[in-house]
Amino acid sequence: GAGVSQSPRYKVAKRGQDVALRCDPISGHVSLFWYQQALGQGPEFLTYFQNEAQLDKSGLPSDRFFAERPEGSVSTLKIQRTQQEDSAVYLCASSLGRSIYEQYFGPGTRLTVT
Amino acid sequence: KQEVTQIPAALSVPEGENLVLNCSFTDSAIYNLQWFRQDPGKGLTSLLLIQSSQREQTSGRLNASLDKSSGRSTLYIAASQPGDSATYLCAVADAGNNRKLIWGLGTSLAVNP
Numbered sequence A: 001g002a003g004v005s006q007s008p009r010y011k012v013a014k015r016g017q018d019v020a021l022r023c024d025p026i027s028g029h030v031s032l033f034w035y036q037q038a039l040g041q042g043p044e045f046l047t048y049f050q051n052e053a054q055l056d057k058s059g060l061p062s063d064r065f066f067a068e069r070p071e072g073s074v075s076t077l078k079i080q081r082t083q084q085e086d087s088a089v090y091l092c093a094s095s096l097g098r099s100i101y102e103q104y105f106g107p108g109t110r111l112t113v114t
Numbered sequence B: 001k002q003e004v005t006q007i008p009a010a011l012s013v014p015e016g017e018n019l020v021l022n023c024s025f026t027d028s029a030i031y032n033l034q035w036f037r038q039d040p041g042k043g044l045t046s047l048l049l050i051q052s053s054q055r056e057q058t059s060g061r062l063n064a065s066l067d068k069s070s071g072r073s074t075l076y077i078a079a080s081q082p083g084d085s086a087t088y089l090c091a092v093a094d095a096g097n098n099r100k101l102i103w104g105l106g107t108s109l110a111v112n113p
Helices: none
Strands: A005-007 A010-013 A019-024 A031-037 A044-050 A053-056 A065-068 A075-079 A088-095 A109-113 B004-007 B010-014 B019-025 B030-038 B044-051 B056-059 B062-067 B072-077 B086-094 B101-103 B107-112
Touching (some): A019 A088, A031 A075, A044 A065, A044 A075, A044 B101, A075 A088, B004 B086, B010 B019, B019 B030, B019 B086, B044 B056, B044 B062, B044 B072, B072 B086
Parallel strands (some): A010 A109, B010 B107
Antiparallel strands (some): A019 A075, A031 A044, A031 A088, A065 A075, B004 B019, B019 B072, B030 B044, B030 B086, B062 B072, B086 B101, B086 B107
């Protein structure tokens, strides 16, 4: 079956622009996670959804970051007024269960803010 | 605060060698530990997941062990192949908040033919 897909794969934004990153999880997966991975670093947790409910957004670095999953399937991570420090790969993962069982990752979106 | 450290940061070995990657964590109260592989330009692939009650997991040439009391996990790769070249990441889910994975920086592995 299809895995987790993310779009766009690459995004270049000028500082101050708003961007929206999309994640399509594996069908039927209850849990969805967003991570930010800076160059040479491990991923950093951003936020977690269980179905449509955002249960943990403690990793979002500022109020410029907003995530939603309105129908419990596709999720969008929005970054307003992008800054250079937002440049990173944004990874989405989904998991079948409500706890952290095996997570399946998408290929990521590489965001470059110029 | 849980912290995850991976040693070595980089490793280069000739094909056929058996090798060990190390992961240590500061808080032994974990829910589970996962090993992932990351290839350049691609997403993360889960290799092995060890629940806190388990001591090891095996998949093909890979074996991961977990020693919670000492805060350590090792990933053993037998008979390494050039196709094993990738970055290997260790991630821990805390018992107190098992929705959040805390990651190491990874070990970059190069297996030379």
